Amino acid sequence: MLLPAGALAVAAVARWRGWPAPLLLVLAGLAASLITSRFSGAPEYRLDPEVVLLVFLPPLLYSAALDSSYQRLRAVRRPVGLLSVGLVLFTAAAVALVAHAMIPGLPLAAAFALGAIVAPPDAVAAVAVARRLGLPRKVITILVGESLFNDATALTAYRVAVAATVGVVVTPLGAAGEFIYAAGCGVVIGLALAYLTGRLFGILRDPLITNALGLLVPFVAYLGAEAVHASGVIAVVVMGLVLGHRMDRTTYGARLVSHSVWKMLDFVLEIVVFLLIGLQLPLILQGLSGRNPWHVAGYAAAVFAVVVLTRLVWTFPSTYLPGMLFRKIREREERPPVKYAVVVGWAGMRGVVSLAAAFALPADFPAREMVLFLTFVVVIGTLLVQGLSFPMLIRKLGVTSEQEVYKDNLTEAAAQQAAASAALARLEELTSEGVLETQSDVVERLRVQAERRAMGAWERLGGGVGPEGEETPSTLYRRLRREMLDAEREVLVRMRDERRIDDEVLRRVTRELDYEEATLARD
Template sequence: MDVLPLLLLVAGSAAVAGAARRTPVPAPLLLVAAGLIASYIPGVPEYTLDPEVVLPLVLPPLLYTAASDSSYLDLRAQLRPVALLSIGYVLFATLVVGWAAYLLVPGLPLPAALVLGAVVAPPDAVAATAVARRVGLPSRITTILQGESLVNDATAITAYKVALAAAVGEGATWAHGVGEFLLAAVGGVAVGLLLMVPLHWLRTHLKEALLQNTLSLLIPFVAYGLAEWAHASGVLAVVVVALYLGHRNYEVDFATRLQEEAVWKMVAFVLESAVFALIGLQLQVVLKGLGEYRGVDAAWYAVAVFLVVVLARFVWVYPATFLPRLLSARIREREENPTWKAPFIIGWAGMRGVVSLAIAFSIPLTVHGQGKGPFPGRNLILFLTFTTVIGTLVVQGLTLPPLIRLLRLPGRDAQAETLAEANAQAQASRVAELRLNDLLDDERNALPPPLADRLRDVLERRRNAVWERLGAVNPVTGESVDDTYRRLSREMIAAERSVFVRLRNGRYIDDEMLRTLLRRLDLEEAAAFREAT
């Protein structure tokens, strides 16, 4: 791809994603729609989705940022449903969709149909987390969807390789398939376990934030590349490393954390925007290669596969939710009795995405063995993958928010979360106050009373800030005491900033001093902002 089309893709997708923030429509849907429309505009370059770029260069950083933002403890608590979805459901969907396509499409061999099943089996990590964030799903459902989307790509890619080996004439038995899956899973986890400790040690011993963040950008590619080189799952290697580093992120210095958060937000925004725009832009490429499958037949196949994909998820989710409770008294004692609503939302939140398209585009053009020739139904598989991805993103993505409102699922308990935060801050403040008193009792730490009082005031401010969010609001502005304090603090910072700029413009201070002073104000404003979020 030339530089100009790439720049147009990034700039255009970022503009659409930015505009989506002002609308109630999730950004992925607007990006896909914009890509579909742009694919018909004369002069727009033809963007062909290259699996050699998407899988090793786009998937690792998206997985890394999603996994590092996930909670290892929450995922461990939801290990059973996550495993049942990310492994069991993907294999089930591969078989069901493959068998349905084999029965539906005349002349499509079963191995090729199973290739289609493996391609469309995994829900997309980016789509799941984007929708979950936007609609405010309950924390347990969000954890399950995020956990599923982190691991299911590894299952799907392995199933795809096994089905592909049979389709191209290399032969593949059930024993070979199980062995391939175990090698990929165990190998990927092993590579992640081997890398996570030395990478964390390196992160904590590098002294400059720029070096630490450069390392952070390289980590997902290193983990993915080493695992794939060892014929293991690069997806699982990235997820294991990211979960460990995210769990121990508190051991990295504050400058690295501030910079790293900003860097990865930008990377994720650019990649997610470009990825969804690319999905829409594939329409012309897919239609050109459709070949003999056109008209009513192709539309019927697309609708049928889409329906099978959607229904198969419900067929799996409900038994996977309720059967373990029926079979295990321990589960019944430990977990609350689920209603039908949560499994329904999980079943409906199975949007597919760019990974499915990338895998589909990696299908070889020809087969080997005695029946050498074109890969059977390759163009149709590409078309059905595209229509399934678009269908799930549009139909399920658009209807999920109103469906959640209709079912009246309980969202996050903001009051309980704030209370827990306030209690945690109170405990930390008590320990910090004792530590401060011990330090000030040492004559080596002697401070003038105003400075010692300032340390205590800062500590008291942090202790009271969260509790104030639970208090009464200002009858005039509707703000809490804490909101008013933050607003006035920002007004004061803005006044200071304007003075510094005026002094620079009057040549009383130079630009280097201005940057130093503004950096100090920026850190104070960032602290105030983080208290508000």
């Protein structure tokens, strides 16, 4: 109980003061580990790789995928692919060559395992830091998309490297085939489970049952994929993206509960994860007794520098070379500002997945303690050095989302206007059926409310039965208003599918409709 309670206390202070909670939690963990290491009998919080990979990772990946935009990810699939596959392999190779050359007794295969461990930026860190800083949507989409998919590349490379280290013969063709199999099967499993889960979500009407099922499905996807040696990461991410895209097909109650449940779960899991990272310091230092501290410090500085520099070296060519080489890309896409490339290049915070992979190395792995220490230095270094300097860099470059916020408000107002027009048209259809002649006051109230909703968006831019068996005015009002809300949702979803509004705008407007529908419901 001490760990979650302490994490919650630190996170509460961070939110109260407006500080970045992930970074403060890491510092608190480091401080706590240094203090408790001086007292015998103090509790030891050892990071269990099985717990991280099977308990923490699936729900965090699933939640991030649910909250991502399938359409936006499609629009940036090339940079996301270059970062999540190309950069991971480039970083792993560069770290392997440097570590193998510097560290005595470290085989090349073991050095490549180290490179695969420290190569992928963390999904939790990317989401937690990028969104808090108000980065432009395209930059956030690239960072989040990269962090969602790069674990699959890194973990596959990690398995191949570990196998080669312990004596299993691995060929480049065999490694490529393993990656293709893991990724392809992960996609298939994710799509299949998304289809089945989506059908169930459409049938279930109880928000609690729907969301209880939603809490289980990321674990089912991850464990199911891993059982057939496919990528559990890709299965979870693909399923989350598809279900997030089709969330409008569930009930309003399920959407409202889902939003709250995942927001709370993300908060709890994230604060525990970041505090756990800092608490690993004494355990890692124990394995380095007897080594020359200056040599160890030199190895750590070199590996950290390689991790940071390879990302910067890769980002600029991968951002601008495709447009220079291919005319269709130049004609179809705008040239990204240089400051966007700088932000993406500096946003390489590593996290708990890297540590979990290092702790999962076999006990007889060559230089295991050194690999564990170097991984810890890279994780802590990127979180603190890049994480703490990230806000200053963004302010210095002037990278903001102010124009997108204005555009979102404008498109939201237009969408509200279109949705209100559809609702009024539906109301006119219902009144033309002749069943509302005696309730003209209800019809007028509905008409005024629909018009007020549309006007409110522009302003922001600057079950009862009567004694005779008839519907009471309040019952009639709720029934007709629900019909109108359904009409509004249909228009909003169609506008999203036609790419006239963004997924984020759809979610924001739909949540308002869901709240209103919740006020119409009776127990």
